[in-house]
Amino acid sequence: MLIPRRDVKPVAKALLEHFNSVSAVLDSSVAELEKFGLTHRVAADIVFLRQLITVYQYEKVADRPFLENSEAAVLYLQAKLGSSKKETLMVFYLDSARKIAGIWEHAGTVNCASIAPREVVERALLYHATGVILVHNHPSGSCKPSASDIDFTKTIYNALELFNIKLLDHLIVARNDYRSLMK
16 A cells, blocks of 8 residues: 555545546656655655556567567557657667567657667677667657658668668557557
């Protein structure tokens, strides 16, 4: 019990009225939660719960071929990136069995998270990857690819191709949506 011997219904109601959903409550910061009368420890426990859910979602895809269970992979990616207020690019390096050999995460700005193709290729070679999946979020909630998203995908595809490494997909994720640029 996070808050022993106290009626939590008024606090829960206030949180849901303000944030409009349980997922938005879980996506909030400790400081935001403290504004509703929660102690620092309780607010931190709620934030920790979201992190625990993200790890849980990751473990469902970590030891299996990444594209084998695409629904679980999307749930993990939405939990990890969907509510971020800044664009983040994740690069998944896959071995020949399509299992995750390595992950690289690059934090960007509110509307950009690009990296140099050389950095993607260098890490692919380091992990002995045969396949790569790019994933980035759109904080706006729209998964419509921009012209720079499409150009970036083509550039990475061509750079990896020189080393016989396949770009398997480039996903854009938001809290409640996702889109593949490769399909």
